[in-house]
Amino acid sequence: MILGGVPEIRVVGEAADGAEVPAAVDRYAPDVVLMDIRMPRVDGLTATEALRTLPEPPEVLVLTTFDADEQVLRALRAGAGGFLLKDTPPVEIVRAVLRVAAGEATLSPTVTRKLIAQVTAGPAPSGGDARQQRALRALAGLTERERQVALALGQGRTNAEISAELFMSVATVKAYVSRLLTKLELNNRVQVALLVHDAGLV
Missing domain, CATH: 1.10.10.10 (Winged helix-like DNA-binding domain superfamily/Winged helix DNA-binding domain)
Structure with missing residues (x-):
């Protein structure tokens, strides 16, 4: 509903599980995939890693909660263009999708510092x-x-x-x-x- 009402964005398809993502991407050829980390069978991280192996992969924007930092880092290492917290205001979700479509990472410097600090403080x-x-x-x-x-x-x-x-x-x-x-x-x-x-x- 949020994305469908934005003139610059067209929602071309949906997938209920990470296992459905590659086929959906092949069928609809989206510019951006808004990927939830938590899905029933195949999670969004595995699906993101699979997408980034494609010859011309779409950009991936991951949805998460901030208590899942390790998963966020795995998604970013896999090539996701950034991530959004699930309580992000609708207008910011729209901006993030447009930024990722333009090839820009959607992590603010503050969030980047938090992630780097968490990795630095954590065990090797x-x-x-x-x-x-x-x-x-x-x-x-x-x-x-x-x-x-x-x-x-x-x-x-x-x-x-x-x-x-x-x-x-x-x-x-x-x-x-x-x-x-x-x-x-x-x-x-x-x-x-x-x-x-x-x-x-x-």
């Missing part, structure tokens, strides 16, 4: 050493300036904050972020932040 994940080595190898190919921008993203900085900190224009910061995503083969700035954390640099 299984396979942590291997993950750290992979992250360090990925970041090793960056120029010094790219590395500085990546570190700032890892600290949850906004483009404006990075601009002031590194003495470059906001447009230049955006260009560096785009370059990082291409070079690191990632989907959004949150994944860059997680990579920097995995490398042990923040």
